[in-house]
Amino acid sequence: MSGRWGRGVVGVVACGMALAGCGGGGGGAPRADPRPSADPRPSDAAPLVPAWQGGTRPVPRGEGGGAPGDVNGDGYRDLVLRIADGRAVVLHGSARGLDPGTRSPVPAKAAGATVGVPPGAEAADLDADGFGDLPVVLAQPDGRRAPGVVWGGPDGLGGAATRLPGLDGDAVDPVLGSGDFDGDGRADLAVGSDTRVEVRFGPVDRSSGRSAAVRPWIPPSASTGGPGCCMYALAGLSSADVNGDGADDLVVEPGSDGEQTASKLLLGTRSGRAAFPAAVHELPTGSGVVAGDFDGDGTDDLAVSDTGGRNGEGDPDALDTVLAPITLVTGVPGSTAAPRTRRVAGSRGLGGPAAADLDGDGADDLVAWHGADRDALRVRDLEGLAVLPGGPSGPDAADPSRIDALGPARRAGKRVPAHERPARILTGGDFGGPDQLVLGWGPGWTSDRWWFLSGPAATDGFTLSADRL
Ligand SMILES: [Ca+2]
Ligand SMILES: [Ca+2]
Ligand SMILES: [Ca+2]
Ligand SMILES: [Ca+2]
Numbered sequence: 421m422s423g424r425w426g427r428g429v430v431g432v433v434a435c436g437m438a439l440a441g442c443g444g445g446g447g448g449a450p451r452a453d454p455r456p457s458a459d460p461r462p463s464d465a466a467p468l469v470p471a472w473q474g475g476t477r478p479v480p481r482g483e484g485g486g487a488p489g490d491v492n493g494d495g496y497r498d499l500v501l502r503i504a505d506g507r508a509v510v511l512h513g514s515a516r517g518l519d520p521g522t523r524s525p526v527p528a529k530a531a532g533a534t535v536g537v538p539p540g541a542e543a544a545d546l547d548a549d550g551f552g553d554l555p556v557v558l559a560q561p562d563g564r565r566a567p568g569v570v571w572g573g574p575d576g577l578g579g580a581a582t583r584l585p586g587l588d589g590d591a592v593d594p595v596l597g598s599g600d601f602d603g604d605g606r607a608d609l610a611v612g613s614d615t616r617v618e619v620r621f622g623p624v625d626r627s628s629g630r631s632a633a634v635r636p637w638i639p640p641s642a643s644t645g646g647p648g649c650c651m652y653a654l655a656g657l658s659s660a661d662v663n664g665d666g667a668d669d670l671v672v673e674p675g676s677d678g679e680q681t682a683s684k685l686l687l688g689t690r691s692g693r694a695a696f697p698a699a700v701h702e703l704p705t706g707s708g709v710v711a712g713d714f715d716g717d718g719t720d721d722l723a724v725s726d727t728g729g730r731n732g733e734g735d736p737d738a739l740d741t742v743l744a745p746i747t748l749v750t751g752v753p754g755s756t757a758a759p760r761t762r763r764v765a766g767s768r769g770l771g772g773p774a775a776a777d778l779d780g781d782g783a784d785d786l787v788a789w790h791g792a793d794r795d796a797l798r799v800r801d802l803e804g805l806a807v808l809p810g811g812p813s814g815p816d817a818a819d820p821s822r823i824d825a826l827g828p829a830r831r832a833g834k835r836v837p838a839h840e841r842p843a844r845i846l847t848g849g850d851f852g853g854p855d856q857l858v859l860g861w862g863p864g865w866t867s868d869r870w871w872f873l874s875g876p877a878a879t880d881g882f883t884l885s886a887d888r889l
Pocket of ligand 1: 489490491492493494495496497498512513
């Protein structure tokens with residue numbers, strides 16, 4: 421409800437990166453309360469043509485409201501859905517929420533390069549023309565990879581794109597994020613490599629790709645050459661205004677070789693761009709970091725969870741570890757002081773969350789994985805998803821409701837193991853109607869079927885499947 425820049429799931433890729441020990445675990449409470457969720461009720465807007473060929477209805481022409489995530493400027497946040505083979509499509513929001521019949525493909529080629537859409541990508545109005553623009557990775561014919569932008573407009577994302585100045589180390593994909601880090605009402609871009617983060621203050625010039633001003637930040641491990649330096653690319657950049665001062669704060673999630681990591685929180689400031697960051701704080705350890713207003717006080721909070729990733733190299737027993745409880749992080753209003761942290765009671769064994777106000781009470785609810793065994797964390801224990809309702813004291817793990825969203829029992833003639841069937845959490849939030857939760861399932865780390873769920877126990881909504889596309 422309060423997230424001015426939406427609330428993508430920050431940390432889920434960390435699980436994908438972890439070659440061993442990836443998955444949820446624990447979670448006795450959901451098992452004790454096996455309320456099944458009904459099949460989502462189908463929408464009357466089922467897609468009739470492949471997602472990447474566009475929708476069944478024209479994209480509504482917007483007038484340019486500049487709302488976060490809104491590429492066609494009609495005032496409704498839109499969802500960027502990654503499909504497979506590098507393809508992606510924009511599913512447009514509406515007064516009823518995400519509309520599967522109204523969508524536009526993200527161009528596969530632009531600015532002489534192949535367009536890559538990062539996980540969790542969300543549009544932001546980077547040139548301040550009122551239409552959201554999509555930060556992307558542009559793979560050059562010579563193999564170099566540069567940050568870029570595909571520009572939004574009244575009809576959605578067009579083919580126009582601009583290559584942005586690169587960072588050092590252009591062999592790996594730059595990590596991208598956005599927010600309003602100086603609180604001037606205009607979107608800013610965050611670009612990172614493994615050794616450097618830059619906040620590029622908007623607007624971005626469409627022809628040159630240059631920003632109005634740039635503030636670099638060097639991760640401590642990179643400046644000292646210390647542990648963790650320079651071996652693993654940055655895992656993610658996201659934003660939320662956790663101290664409610666009107667300037668978004670930047671969450672920098674370090675890469676790892678499978679372990680859980682502690683992200684850095686760079687506080688934004690309205691005291692001038694040169695003063696960014698106003699302060700830097702370390703968040704609790706946990707590779708799942710998601711923003712939402714879980715206590716309903718009108719200010720963004722962060723939920724930090726253990727995504728289950730472990731580096732089990734040479735020590736398989738290391739994978740049988742306890743999944744840490746979820747920590748709620750709340751900023752000190754109007755202050756640059758370190759945020760407060762509080763363990764969410766009863767959340768041991770729950771991990772990998774997303775946020776959406778499914779029951780519409782003004783406090784975001786937390787959606788997490790749960791497993792069959794609350795003490796040991798093993799991939800094979802992963803069972804499914806649960807909703808922890810938000811409230812004045814934050815997410816409540818005492819009585820979570822389960823979401824039964826499972827992939828197929830068989831695929832390509834082979835049985836799919838039970839622990840590989842639960843859907844993955846992609847994102848959640850406000851797309852114009854009741855808040856929605858977006859789940860995906862597919863081989864590897866892309867999805868070919870999706871759930872778009874709403875309602876207190878996530879029982880309403882629709883599904884999309886690539887099988888029928
Ligand atoms: Ca829109
Ligand atoms: Ca724009
Ligand atoms: Ca702030
Ligand atoms: Ca809050």
